Amino acid sequence: RKEVEQDPGPFNVPEGATVAFNCTYSNSASQSFFWYRQDCRKEPKLLMSVYSSGNEDGRFTAQLNRASQYISLLIRDSKLSDSATYLCVVNMSSRLKVTFGTGTKLQVIP
Amino acid sequence: DAGITQSPRHKVTETGTPVTLRCHQTENHRYMYWYRQDPGHGLRLIHYSYGVKDTDKGEVSDGYSVSRSKTEDFLLTLESATSSQTSVYFCAISESGGQNTEAFFGQGTRLTVV
Numbered sequence: 001r002k003e004v005e006q007d008p009g010p011f012n013v014p015e016g017a018t019v020a021f022n023c024t025y026s027n028s029a030s031q032s033f034f035w036y037r038q039d040c041r042k043e044p045k046l047l048m049s050v051y052s053s054g055n056e057d058g059r060f061t062a063q064l065n066r067a068s069q070y071i072s073l074l075i076r077d078s079k080l081s082d083s084a085t086y087l088c089v090v091n092m093s094s095r096l097k098v099t100f101g102t103g104t105k106l107q108v109i110p
Numbered sequence: 111d112a113g114i115t116q117s118p119r120h121k122v123t124e125t126g127t128p129v130t131l132r133c134h135q136t137e138n139h140r141y142m143y144w145y146r147q148d149p150g151h152g153l154r155l156i157h158y159s160y161g162v163k164d165t166d167k168g169e170v171s172d173g174y175s176v177s178r179s180k181t182e183d184f185l186l187t188l189e190s191a192t193s194s195q196t197s198v199y200f201c202a203i204s205e206s207g208g209q210n211t212e213a214f215f216g217q218g219t220r221l222t223v224v
Binding site for chain 2: 004034043044049087098101
């Protein structure tokens with residue numbers, strides 16, 4: 001089993017739709033979690049950290065479920081500019097054991 | 111944007127030749143990383159550095175070496191390039207190694223080994 005797993009998609013959604021991605025992780029000792037965004041042929045950039053209590057940034061909501069070992073990203077009112085690949089990142093117990101998921105591709109269509 | 115640049119941005123090289131990729135930062139961050147990104151594998155850590163002359167292996171370090179003689183520069187060397195090392199290479203930096211520290215990535219180097 002991979003340490004971090006994501007559905008690769010692609011998720012094709014119309015503008016204005018709500019879309020959610022999940023990411024599962026295998027190591028229960030994982031301590032911090034992030035979502036990164038990567039545009040085509042560009043570098044990954046931090047979208048948001050994921051806190052135990054859940055957190056929201058505008059149209060984006062991230063949640064953590066430790067019992068089931070997954071994190072989620074919800075995007076409301078999708079925009080064309082949201083089209084990208086979303087990478088789940090899990091930081092294991094040691095500071096440099098950071099594992100990236102393979103990414104979920106989102107395509108928002110007019 | 112964080113001050114991090116990679117060079118070259120694109121390179122085609124022949125099997126068996128040595129190749130060096132450079133990562134340069136202007137942020138004075140302590141931690142620097144080299145990743146490779148391949149379809150179906152995501153980003154995988156090759157080597158990292160936690161200070162000048164302090165480096166360690168990541169999960170896919172075979173065939174690669176690194177050096178960090180100055181805070182701002184982190185070099186990745188493919189000692190004898192193979193076709194399996196065709197990939198996109200990203201350098202990243204972070205201010206600390208703390209668990210909640212954001213990593214900033216360079217724009218990537220597309221390396222093709224023929």
